[in-house]
Amino acid sequence: MTREMTGARMVVQALKDQGVDVVFGYPGGAVLPIYDEIFQQNDIRHILVRHEQGAVHAAEGYARSTGKPGVALVTSGPGATNAVTGLTDALMDSIPIVVMTGQVPTFMIGSDGFQEADTVGITRPCTKNNWLVKETDALAPTIHEAFHVATTGRPGPVLIDIPKDVQFATGRYSEPREMRTHYKPQVKGDRAAIEALVSAIETAQRPVFYTGGGVINSGPAASQLLRELVEATGFPITSTLMGLGAYPASGDKWLGMLGMHGLYEANMAMHGCDLMICIGARFDDRITGRVDAFSPGSIKAHIDIDASSINKVVHVDIPILGDVAHVLEDLLNVWKSRGRKTDREGLDEWWAAITDWRSKKCLSYRNSDTVIKPQYALERLEALTKDRDRYICTEVGQHQMWAAQFMGFEEPNRWMTSGGLGTMGYGHPASIGVQIAHPDALVINVAGEASWLMNMQEMGTAVQYRLPVKQFILNNERLGMVRQWQELLHGERYSQSWSEALPDFVKLAEAFGAKGILCTDPKDLDDAIMEMLEYDGPVIFDCLVEKHENCFPMIPSGKAHNEMLMGDAVTAGAIDAKGSVLV
Amino acid sequence: MSPLNIEKGSTSHSAYNLRSAYGDAVERHTLAVLVENEPGVLARVIGLFSGRGYNIESLTVAEVDHQGHRSRITIVTSGTPQIIEQIKAQLGRIVAVHEVHDLTVEGRAVERELGLFKVTGEGDKRIEALRLAEIFRANVVDSTLSSFIFEVTGTPEKIDAFADLMRPLGLVEVARTGVAALSRGQS
Numbered sequence: 029m030t031r032e033m034t035g036a037r038m039v040v041q042a043l044k045d046q047g048v049d050v051v052f053g054y055p056g057g058a059v060l061p062i063y064d065e066i067f068q069q070n071d072i073r074h075i076l077v078r079h080e081q082g083a084v085h086a087a088e089g090y091a092r093s094t095g096k097p098g099v100a101l102v103t104s105g106p107g108a109t110n111a112v113t114g115l116t117d118a119l120m121d122s123i124p125i126v127v128m129t130g131q132v133p134t135f136m137i138g139s140d141g142f143q144e145a146d147t148v149g150i151t152r153p154c155t156k157n158n159w160l161v162k163e164t165d166a167l168a169p170t171i172h173e174a175f176h177v178a179t180t181g182r183p184g185p186v187l188i189d190i191p192k193d194v195q196f197a198t199g200r201y202s203e204p205r206e207m208r209t210h211y212k213p214q215v216k217g218d219r220a221a222i223e224a225l226v227s228a229i230e231t232a233q234r235p236v237f238y239t240g241g242g243v244i245n246s247g248p249a250a251s252q253l254l255r256e257l258v259e260a261t262g263f264p265i266t267s268t269l270m271g272l273g274a275y276p277a278s279g280d281k282w283l284g285m286l287g288m289h290g291l292y293e294a295n296m297a298m299h300g301c302d303l304m305i306c307i308g309a310r311f312d313d314r315i316t317g318r319v320d321a322f323s324p325g326s327i328k329a330h331i332d333i334d335a336s337s338i339n340k341v342v343h344v345d346i347p348i349l350g351d352v353a354h355v356l357e358d359l360l361n362v363w364k365s366r367g368r369k370t371d372r373e374g375l376d377e378w379w380a381a382i383t384d385w386r387s388k389k390c391l392s393y394r395n396s397d398t399v400i401k402p403q404y405a406l407e408r409l410e411a412l413t414k415d416r417d418r419y420i421c422t423e424v425g426q427h428q429m430w431a432a433q434f435m436g437f438e439e440p441n442r443w444m445t446s447g448g449l450g451t452m453g454y455g456h457p458a459s460i461g462v463q464i465a466h467p468d469a470l471v472i473n474v475a476g477e478a479s480w481l482m483n484m485q486e487m488g489t490a491v492q493y494r495l496p497v498k499q500f501i502l503n504n505e506r507l508g509m510v511r512q513w514q515e516l517l518h519g520e521r522y523s524q525s526w527s528e529a530l531p532d533f534v535k536l537a538e539a540f541g542a543k544g545i546l547c548t549d550p551k552d553l554d555d556a557i558m559e560m561l562e563y564d565g566p567v568i569f570d571c572l573v574e575k576h577e578n579c580f581p582m583i584p585s586g587k588a589h590n591e592m593l594m595g596d597a598v599t600a601g602a603i604d605a606k607g608s609v610l611v
Numbered sequence: 612m613s614p615l616n617i618e619k620g621s622t623s624h625s626a627y628n629l630r631s632a633y634g635d636a637v638e639r640h641t642l643a644v645l646v647e648n649e650p651g652v653l654a655r656v657i658g659l660f661s662g663r664g665y666n667i668e669s670l671t672v673a674e675v676d677h678q679g680h681r682s683r684i685t686i687v688t689s690g691t692p693q694i695i696e697q698i699k700a701q702l703g704r705i706v707a708v709h710e711v712h713d714l715t716v717e718g719r720a721v722e723r724e725l726g727l728f729k730v731t732g733e734g735d736k737r738i739e740a741l742r743l744a745e746i747f748r749a750n751v752v753d754s755t756l757s758s759f760i761f762e763v764t765g766t767p768e769k770i771d772a773f774a775d776l777m778r779p780l781g782l783v784e785v786a787r788t789g790v791a792a793l794s795r796g797q798s
Contacts, residue, residue: 148651153658157706160650177706210647211706336700339693 035164036061036195039128042171044071045204048099050090050464051075052083056103057143058130061195075464075493078485080107082457084114084185085483087125089461092444093419095247097124097178098461104130105143108189109150113451115185116154120448121270122245124183126174127155133193134162147189156184162191164199172207181213182334183245213333217350217358225305225329225346226363232303232327233374234381235263238286238315241270241447242308242332244440246352250274251440253356254307260360261370264382266294268309269432270447277436283382287315288583289429292390292592293382295581298323299589300381306330308352311341312448313610321588331355390581391433393595400550402427402502402573406434406474409500412557418442419462419471423455423479426508426579431474453482456499460486463495470498470561477503477530477570487540490566498560499568504575505530512578533570542566585610634692639668640715641722641792642699644684647707648674655705656684665690665698669724669767671789681709687767687790714792722792726770731758732781740780747773758783 033041039062043051050073055063066074077083080102087098102111108129118125132141148160157177159170167190174186229235237258243250251274258265258281265275266286275282284291286298298304304326309315316322322342329346330338338347348355363369393403406427420435421444422428428445437443444462446454459473473480480501490497510525534544543563547556547570560567580595646652653672660667669687688698695713702711714720728749730740737757744751744761747769753760763773767790774785 149654152651152655153662158651182704210709334700334704336697336704338700340697340700343693 031201032198033201034061034065034196034198035167035190036065038164038168038199038201039171039190039195040065040069040072041201042168042204043099046172046175047096048072051099051101052077052086052090052461053101054078054080054083054103054107056107056130058104058132058192059101059107059128059190059195061192062101062128062130062190074101075460075489077457077460078488079483080110081113081453082460082483082486082489084111084125084127085117085451085454085457086461086464086486086489087127088114088118088121088123088454089421089444089458090465091118091123091125091461092458093441093462094465095441097126097175100125100127102127102129103143104132104147105145107143108145108147111187112151112154113449115151115187117446117449117451117454118185119154119156121446122183122241123185124178125185126171126178127185127187129187129189130195131160131189131191134191135193137191147187151187154185155187156182158187158189160189160191161194164194164197167194167199168202169207172202172204173209173211175204176207176209177211180211182242214349215333215351215354217331217348217355219358221346221348222355222358222362225348225359226366228303228327228329228346229261229263229305229363230366230369231371232263233371234297234301234378235261235303235305235375236283236297236301237263237265237275237305237307238267238298238309239265239271239274239307240268240309243271243274243352244308246308246333248440250308250351250353250356253353253360255279257356257360260368261363262375263305263370264297264379266290266297268312268315268447269445271309272432272443273437273440276438278438285432287312288317289433289579289581290583291433292388292581292594293385295583295589295592296385297382301326304328306332306344307356308332310337313341316341317583317591318586318588323589388594390592390594393577393580395550396574397550400547400553400571400573402430402504402577403434404550405502405553405571405573406430408553409472409474409557410435412554412561413470413472416470419444419459419466419469421445421455421459421462421471421473423473423475423482424450424452425476425479425510426504426512426577427474427476427479427502429509429579430502435474452479454479456480456483456497457486457489459497459499460489460493460495463490463497464493471496472498472500475499475501476508477501477505477533478507478527481531484536487537487542487566487568491541494565496563496565496567499566500560500571501533501569502571502573503530503533504573504577506575508577509579511576515578516584533568537566537568540566542568544568544570546570546572548572637689637691638695638715639687639689640695640713641720641790642686642688642702643710643712643714643792643794644686644702644708645675645710645712646682646684646705647709648680648682649707652682652705652707653684655707656686656702659701659705660688660698663697663701665694669789671791685790685792712794714794717794718796720792720794722766722790723764724767724770724790725788726763726773727752727786728761728763728774728777728782729758729784730761730777730781731783733757736780740777743773743776743780749773
């Protein structure tokens with residue numbers, strides 16, 4: 029049966045057929061026909077954001093917390109260019125999102141029309157793939173293919189640019205099952221490589237699992253298989269920022285996050301291991317530190333669905349191309365069928381060394397009776413919320429690292445943070461996307477005041493849709509991480525890293541129609557957090573914290589994993605001139 | 612390399628050492644990339660090279676299968692072995708790319724390029740240019756009383772050599788197609 033309909037109706041129909049229940053967006057001239065169709069139906073909910081960047085981050089929050097693709101709809105020109113940061117963020121963190129942009133009519137493309145931008149040109153480097161649809165007949169197949177591409181293989185953002193005349197014209201609608209694509213990345217790992225890894229597992233004396241966002245992207249089965257593998261082998265496990273929650277933080281094999289602000293025991297284990305099993309991570313510079321001193325004595329195995337991630341930064345000895353869940357299943361089966369062997373004696377010694385490193389208690393900080401330490405604030409937030417089904421978003425900076433250090437994640441998809449791109453302003457709209465996907469869950473955005481102000485307008489979205497998102501702002505009146513680097517690296521010359529005109533956040537909350545809570549005294553903190561948690565609506569929590577606290581441990585730029593700075597360490601001269609050019 | 616033959620605890624396979632073992636010498640590779648013939652594919656391929664800082668020495672593109680919507684992009688690039696591997700992997704993950712072949716690795720390939728050379732001059736120089744053109748099996752495709760356009764086909768090295776010879780003889784303009792390449796044999 030062929031179905032004729034307008035392009036605008038096709039968009040809505042295709043979204044329905046793809047199982048989409050919510051779209052984050054902002055209308056404008058070039059998408060009005062689609063908005064007209066959205067108006068005339070009730071299956072797809074539209075969430076009106078306050079800025080297109082917010083729409084894309086909200087779609088990311090939705091996607092990260094559900095595992096389903098997030099969808100955003102914006103207009104041409106400025107609508108599309110405002111979406112670029114979110115697209116780049118999703119590309120760096122492999123988040124499946126589908127962004128649809130309006131475009132000037134096909135006959136006006138290239139004429140510098142009103143609100144015209146070369147959207148596919150601008151977004152080509154920040155999408156996994158993008159399409160300009162010039163014929164209405166091609167619209168539905170393109171949307172179906174876009175969902176396929178966004179969610180298959182290494183997930184990522186895709187964009188469909190739809191000229192206004194294509195939205196108005198009538199064409200043939202095609203169903204998802206009619207979609208034809210050659211894009212079918214390999215998911216099964218090579219058997220010989222898996223057997224090689226099993227052999228390495230059987231004889232390793234100092235192994236470590238180094239896992240990343242790929243485990244979470246692979247789906248719930250991957251996290252389950254990872255847990256089974258870790259428990260069965262008894263190997264220690266650490267994770268990147270993106271991978272938190274794949275293995276529970278309460279598990280006894282858990283070493284905590286690794287990397288620049290990772291835990292001492294995690295980084296020392298990475299440095300000293302003889303077998304590194306990298307699963308769905310990509311040897312980012314925040315992880316490796318100095319590459320030529322990175323884990324010098326280890327055999328390295330790398331499981332990844334993206335061939336270009338393998339051997340990109342660090343040469344690996346056992347590359348396994350495939351989907352994490354598929355590979356782990358085969359890996360477990362082979363290892364079990366060969367007798368579940370590990371080197372117990374070696375492992376006991378290895379764990380003794382790790383216990384030693386743990387006893388250093390690298391997250392220790394000097395608490396205060398008079399001023400709220402940011403670490404203390406997060407410890408209390410963790411203690412008062414850990415028993416709930418809780419979703420944590422963050423902005424970018426010190427608070428993000430402290431949240432990763434001091435909060436524990438028991439399940440995947442509960443932690444939404446901008447890892448690769450490091451987008452200040454990500455967390456607030458992301459928390460809105462998460463709350464839309466999980467209306468009854470507790471959603472907290474751990475923020476710094478500077479990051480939060482970058483997308484503060486989304487408070488209007490939270491209030492309009494009665495989303496009880498908690499904006500937990502660690503307010504040090506500074507760009508904390510910039511300030512920290514200036515202290516350590518630039519002779520304490522604090523160039524432009526503070527604000528002298530911050531808003532009164534309580535009044536700001538009230539101006540939006542939300543609740544504001546100010547907390548300045550550590551003695552009041554628990555009560556204030558409880559007040560925030562018990563309030564059924566959006567809250568801005570202004571937590572005034574110590575202004576000059578630094579985030580430790582820290583691997584200074586240009587240093588190796590075993591050259592970490594600790595909280596009490598003398599920081600002068602920690603970063604040499606060569607390291608100072610790195611960021 | 613078999614991972615099982617690596618002595619445990621040795622540092623001979625560290626990232627640092629493997630990097631250098633991988634080789635720092637810059638190699639020239641010819642890649643054949645079969646792509647879906649759709650708008651923006653070439654821009655994506657070129658954007659990959661410019662965005663990640665890879666070299667393009669030569670690039671040709673044309674549709675090779677109209678019915679199957681396939682185009683063939685032939686890229687001559689250079690880099691260390693690790694960079695070449697990255698380039699191939701990065702090309703391979705572009706959605707519109709069907710196949711990536713490294714003709715330099717996959718065995719001997721036939722590489723050909725076409726060059727057009729405008730040479731002006733009179734007297735002995737003109738005669739010498741014509742004589743050399745015959746040696747190179749160049750065709751004269753345009754001629755006036757004081758100029759020739761020669762058409763030369765061959766490997767890039769042959770085109771280079773011809774250009775070097777024509778330069779003192781009045782070479783005023785060159786147009787080259789870039790390399791087209793196919794692997795030898797049945798497959």
